Amino acid sequence: MRNIVKPRTSTKDVTFRYFFTIISFLLRNVWIYLQKKHITIVKPGPITIDKDKFRFARFILFVEEWLRRKLRIQLVVQCLR
Numbered sequence: 457m458r459n460i461v462k463p464r465t466s467t468k469d470v471t472f473r474y475f476f477t478i479i480s481f482l483l484r485n486v487w488i489y490l491q492k493k494h495i496t497i498v499k500p501g502p503i504t505i506d507k508d509k510f511r512f513a514r515f516i517l518f519v520e521e522w523l524r525r526k527l528r529i530q531l532v533v534q535c536l537r
Contacts, residue, residue: 463476483515483516483519484512487510487512487515490510490515491505491507491510492505494510495507495509495510
C-alpha cells in the first residue's frame, strides 16, 4: 500500500523519502479510520467493513482534489488567441 501513495522520486535524501513514507502511512490510517467509522455494516457479531463502497484509490482522488482546491492549483492553462 505504501507504494500506491508514495510519490516516485529520484532523490538520495533519506529524510525526504522518510517524510513521504510517513505521509503514505498516515493516509492509509485515515482511510482505515473512515472505513471503520462510516462504512461498517451494522449487524450483530464482529465488525464487517464493505470495502467495495470506499476504495483506497477513490480516497486518494478525494485527497488530491481537496489539495488542488485548497492550494488553488489549475490543471488547465488557458490559451489567449
